[in-house]
Amino acid sequence: MADWQAQLSDLIEPALARSKATDAVRIGAGTLGQAGALAAQVTSQRKALVMADSAGFAAAGRPVVDALSAAGFAVQSLVLNAEPLPKASTQEAEPFRAALAADPDLFPVSVGSGVINDLVKYAAFVTDRRYLSVATAASMDGYTSAGAPLARDGFKITIPTRAPIALLADLDVLADAPAEMNGWGYGDLAGKIPAGGDWMLADALGVEPLDDVAWPLVQDHLRGWLDAPSGIASADRGSIAGLFIGLTAVGFAMEFHGTSRPASGADHQIAHMWEMEGHSHSGRKVSHGAAVAVGCVATLALYEWLLKQDLSRLDVAATVSGAPDLEARKRQLRMVISDPQVAGKAEAELAAKHAAPPVHQQRLERLTETWPGLRDRLARHLVPAGEMAQMLAAAGAPSHAHEIGVAPDHLMRTMNAAGFIRSRYTVLDLLHETGLTRAAFAAVLPGLCPITTRAAE
Ligand SMILES: [Zn+2]
Structure with a gap:
């Protein structure tokens, strides 16, 4: 069998x-x-x-x-x-x-x-x-x-x-x-790797606990479903069956959890920005799975950078006192989300997750104490961005922004905006709360945009 x-x-x-x-x-x-x-x-x-x-x-x-x-x-x-x-x-x-x-x-x-x-x-x-x-x-x-x-x-x-x-x-x-459609499904499923990392972060920092039904349903077989990407591109029925079962299991996990947390993190927030913009490439609207695939690689690159940092040595007091307050965050939001309707709804999401100084401090203290163990668990769970990009390419899915017509400055704007549109805690929030967003984005951008001609737009 x-x-x-x-x-x-x-x-x-x-x-x-x-x-x-x-x-x-x-x-x-x-x-x-x-x-x-x-x-x-x-x-x-x-x-x-x-x-x-x-x-x-x-x-x-x-x-x-x-x-x-x-x-x-x-x-x-x-x-x-x-x-x-x-x-x-x-x-x-x-x-x-x-x-x-x-x-x-x-x-x-x-x-x-x-x-x-x-x-x-x-x-x-x-x-x-x-x-x-x-x-x-x-x-x-x-x-x-x-x-x-x-x-x-x-x-x-x-x-x-x-x-x-x-x-x-x-x-x-x-x-x-069409082979590209099953590639999109592969991209959507691949996003569960960084989405799992986001949930692990939220769990470790006391924001949102892991769930012992939804988590294993998505994560226990995930690597297996993703390990034959070329079979997706060549329409091998066994590979496609595994992919479809994975996608079906994810749907059940969302039902049991009552939210999309088991399936969606920063990778999907990035994708949702492009979906809300109605972003098109070569005259077609970019599909959900293609957008998630690119968001997945971007998120994994952020994680890869993050895991190299020694967060146990973070200056908690200085980070908390230097953090923007909610009003300043709302101004940042308005700078990166120009659509007034989207910005208005995002403000409510931001308000729901903004950590006031005492909460922020407590969270960072927990982070510095638990970082070595958390970093090891994340390293075991995640896939390096370059490796994921190769898997996606083998499955016939895009992996880099230019493949879906997103120029570097557009990608940067999207990554800056994505963390605002959902109250769900992800690596984007961790980077913000540790004051590392700018450094992380600057470090990963060249790798995410190996081709930077505007002709791709
Ligand atoms: Zn999805």
Whole structure:
């Protein structure tokens, strides 16, 4: 039995048993024809609405419609144009929401990947419906997560929704997806390495404890899921199955933890900045996974620099007294986030995490005392930035800013802004609280931008 098949029973089955949202997961070659039987197993409704964009429908829509019909469903479909690609926003979900609201007997079926799944997840949630998700690419970790990361009024937030009642992934369909899409999923999963580091920091400093359910679900097999990147690029079914199981496990971890902490740290904050800007490269919006891949390498580079510092010798009193107060931080925020709406929401996140002097001092005292052990644990957990960049390249994902059309000054602005947009504690906060942000950014920038021509923009 392949590793991934063993993980279906050892990892996914127990997660399903624990999940309050998801009853069934099917992952395997040729499973598309089971979509009807699976739907019949999880709903008593006998009318189905298949929702997709035209690319997703072309990949798997027809067989899903046929399978649902064969299982006795009266099937309608609602297909959005894939050119231009649907946006990840609550507004874009409106046609799906309206169709579901118009007929309470419809069982929603999503056929697609990131954005379509999130739009259907949101539309199903606001019309109080459960849904079946049919995956068309191993491109992100949101299939089984309870949240939908969508823009509302231009600000990207994770809207609390409900994970699908069932998830189906046909490995033949995933292998036929554009290779870059599975590369994006690899990038999204790779981000769990620095995100894990961020959680370790938050735990060690008494900000947010590690969780003994979500942590192992994501981290215990992570290196294994990431260790065959060339198999992702060559559409090897075993490698893609491992990747998809990893992404599915991450979704469950978010459900069990009730937040995206198990899946998202500074790497995702950097990515979210570009997503909120609607950043495009070569005429296309940069995907979530591609943005996370670049954020992942940037965050790992910061860690690599950090681990070389002897923080046990930090002058705590001088660092605390020299730190900007909340008002000064808000001014810094306004300098790096120009969009007034994004800045306004970020101010609330900043206020929630800003450490007043007594807390700041206590945190740094804890850091200096625990640093040698913490540094060793982080060194064992993390991957050097250069090594991760090679893995991402082998998987067909970008790793450096120029590959997604981000110039060095744009990268710097993004890294300066990213720490403000979520109250979640990450390495960006540690660098700020130790007064090391400027030194760290200056040290890592050349390595993150080996090609600096503005022509890349
Ligand atoms: Zn993600």
